[in-house]
């Protein structure tokens with residue numbers, strides 16, 4: 001992919017860097033990346049990769065911007081939180097202003113066994129910007145199954161960890177962490193807190209790894225685990241080994257991916273006192289029409305209506321509904337309760 005004169009000007013400082021040069025810049029232009037999760041890790045990764053001229057970036061996130069995100073999720077501002085904008089859409093709007101020459105694909109969807117295949121399709125590498133182990137283990141399965149490299153990254157408190165996983169070559173995430181921790185058993189940002197720059201550092205290192213991977217220079221985090229602690233400023237890299245009997249990368253078993261989804265997928269959002277319900281299929285709701293119907297019932301109060309989102313208050317609950325039918329029921333941690341409230345609004 002030949003560079004235009006404007007691109008040569010835009011990326012001149014990168015092109016003059018001998019390890020990249022014009023050839024390296026052309027490789028970045030051809031690169032296709034998916035960023036799964038646009039929170040505190042995904043935000044800086046997305047900014048650096050868009051700025052560096054990665055030709056195609058898929059921006060995946062299921063969530064909306066909230067005020068408590070802004071402390072560390074540097075893509076967003078107060079306006080986005082007020083509007084409760086989907087992160088994928090807000091991220092695309094910001095990044096388009098950074099680089100209008102690249103393709104930015106905003107995907108406002110949940111990453112689950114029914115969507116995983118599609119969300120990592122046709123990309124060269126995936127960045128882990130998720131905030132829970134369930135999503136990471138699912139990402140590991142879909143990437144091993146489809147032979148897509150990914151960069152595992154996580155942060156909590158002042159601590160961060162990263163590894164590069166190349167199916168067929170390096171250990172997979174299951175080799176590194178043999179047992180998936182029970183959902184809710186690990187501390188989350190909501191309860192343990194997080195120093196904004198810790199996930200930021202993870203995101204920036206992920207971006208560096210992607211650039212090195214495409215251009216082909218330097219050492220990388222293949223078969224290595226990088227751990228850092230920002231309080232003591234300790235950075236350590238340890239070697240990790242393939243488990244010769246790994247159920248995922250050796251025996252090719254994909255239990256998370258192949259679990260049969262009979263009904264909608266219900267997930268508890270850790271520490272958020274909210275339940276997410278994703279229908280098995282895209283319901284393609286007309287939110288305006290739905291709001292019109294709900295208005296007739298005085299028990300429902302329409303709080304917000306945009307093309308991406310309908311927020312309805314019912315009793316003490318606040319329900320946010322996306323056009324796909326995916327809904328977040330706030331103020332409950334009971335799946336049953338969330339489902340029964342939602343059934344008053346849409347049938348799943």
Ligand SMILES: [Zn+2]
Pocket residue numbers: 171172173174175176243246247248249250
């Ligand atoms: Zn493995």
